[in-house]
Amino acid sequence: MYSLHAITHSIQDWLSARLSPVWVLMIESIIVIVLAIGLFAVLGLILVWLERKVAAHMQIRLGPNRVGPAGIFQTSADTLKLILKEGLTPDGADKFLFNFAPFVVMIVAMLALAPIAFANGFQIWDINIGVLYVSAISSLSVIGILIAGWASNNKYSLLGAMRSGAQIVSYELSAGLSILTIVVLTGSLQISDIVHAQQNGWWLFKGHIPVVIAFIIFIIAATAETNRAPFDLAEAESELTAGFHTEYSGMKFALFFLAEYINIFIVCAIGATLFLGGWMPFHIGDWAQFNHVMDYIPSSIWFFGKTFFLIFLIMWFRWTFPRLRVDQLLTLEWKYLLPISLFNLLLVTVIAIMNWHF
Amino acid sequence: MFIKEYISEIAKATKSLWTGMRLTGHYFVRPKTVITQQYPDNRDTLKMADRFRGEVIMPHDADNLHACTGCTACELACPNATIKVITKFELTPENKKKKALDTFVYHLDMCTLCGLCVDACPTGAIQMGQNFEHSVYDRSTLTKKLNKPGSKIREGVE
Known part of the structure; x- marks a missing residue:
């Protein structure tokens, strides 16, 4: 299988032959930062455009189609507009926290990018607790939202932030438990181990019905954790104007907006890695011929294809389902998803111990 | 259970x-x-629905004849004084005086396009038109005279 190890290692060797270790680390960090920020910008533009197009076609509309072919530059034009607008800070707001909150949300989204494997041998930080790290980091984003809601000194912002807090704290449980099912099957928290464990088939197919249930629960919890419809009570336009970012304008608003889409990408990337094999091509057991043909498709295409499939699924949810009420939201989590995923985890543990999976 | x-x-x-x-x-x-109409691009092929109410028009036939008797029923039906019917008296061949339409004044700028005038008309002289591109630079051009110059009432319309 083609690996990007060769490229990354040659850069490493080339740098360490010429510079001291400190400078090697600095330059490599700068390369990673540039790549991450570039990915963020491109993803933000593409995902917003994709969302608008998907929404339009699901509502029998055309969507943006004036700026560039099929409206592809519409989001760039919107970003330019947001950059030029004034980033207003309200008089009654807590000035420091108000301006600090967008960066907290953004930095948290950036941190969660670290352990994701984008292709074979292309990973920023392959730590042995990768999955735990991601779930820990993604739960921090609620702090940024709470700061934003509190510092705005606006009842809508505060209500939105509190709803968001209740929602993220509850749905983290079932998201964590459905992630645990894969950790139990793999026996490791490291992302590269999880991907390699799916060499002879993705967990979604290898793990029988319990893993399918875990996958569905993960998708529901991921939709809730990213504050998207049908779980968008935190920014319910018809009730709370815009929820926690009511008072934000200009580029500060754009950072919240961008972070939301980056978070969607990250949870979908995690879902693709755990259940659909990450960058691992579609392999079936020991069909060597078939597996070899599949290996010809580059691993990055597999990764982005799976991730964008999950993103499309979440967009499909958003433009189909009506918004839940707060009590319905909590009922769904505490009375349905949590008991089911606890029972499911037990089943998967039995499967893993008895070696019943393929 | x-x-x-x-x-x-x-x-x-x-x-x-x-x-x-x-x-x-x-x-x-x-x-x-997809049901989106890409409006300025498809202007030539745009087909409005039959029930669309764009403006009040008075159809004239090829001989420049209309069906308005000048009864002012539309003027009375109009809720916001959009229509002003100015009548005159014409002499019939039997030398009798008869009421006829002189000028049908229509203030498009005041019209809510409710269609009550069309419903009130006893002879079907006015209709709702399909044109909706009414923006102008001078507001006074929105006051229109609906009967064409030199037009007459059609024979037999009472």
Whole structure:
């Protein structure tokens, strides 16, 4: 299988032959930062455009189609507009926290990018607790939202932030438990181990019905954790104007907006890695011929294809389902998803111990 | 039993969610279902619905004849004084005086396009037109005279 190890290692060797270790680390960090920020910008533009197009076609509309072919530059034009607008800070707001909150949300989204494997041998930080790290980091984003809601000194912002807090704290449980099912099957928290464990088939197919249930629960919890419809009570336009970012304008608003889409990408990337094999091509057991043909498709295409499939699924949810009420939201989590995923985890543990999976 | 109810509830919820997703998915994969009209581009082929109310018009036939008797029923029916019918007296061949239309003044800027005048007209002299591109630079051009110069009432319309 083609690996990007060769490229990354040659850069490493080339740098360490010429510079001291400190400078090697600095330059490599700068390369990673540039790549991450570039990915963020491109993803933000593409995902917003994709969302608008998907929404339009699901509502029998055309969507943006004036700026560039099929409206592809519409989001760039919107970003330019947001950059030029004034980033207003309200008089009654807590000035420091108000301006600090967008960066907290953004930095948290950036941190969660670290352990994701984008292709074979292309990973920023392959730590042995990768999955735990991601779930820990993604739960921090609620702090940024709470700061934003509190510092705005606006009842809508505060209500939105509190709803968001209740929602993220509850749905983290079932998201964590459905992630645990894969950790139990793999026996490791490291992302590269999880991907390699799916060499002879993705967990979604290898793990029988319990893993399918875990996958569905993960998708529901991921939709809730990213504050998207049908779980968008935190920014319910018809009730709370815009929820926690009511008072934000200009580029500060754009950072919240961008972070939301980056978070969607990250949870979908995690879902693709755990259940659909990450960058691992579609392999079936020991069909060597078939597996070899599949290996010809580059691993990055597999990764982005799976991730964008999950993103499309979440967009499909958003433009189909009506918004839940707060009590319905909590009922769904505490009375349905949590008991089911606890029972499911037990089943998967039995499967893993008895070696019943393929 | 509790467990049975619990599971059937989940099954019902899944089914109803899937029904909704199937509909939006159906639209998504069929771009032909899009109903958006790309207005300034399709101006030449744009077809408005028959019931569309764009403005009040008075149709004239090829001989420049209309069907307005000058009865002012439309003027009375109009809720915001958009229509002003100015009448005159004409002499019939029998040397009798007869009321006739002189000028049909229509203030498009005051019109709410409610269509009450069209309903009130006893002879079908006025209709709702399809044109909706009414923006002008000078407001006074919105006051229109609907009967064409030199036009007459059609024979037999009473």
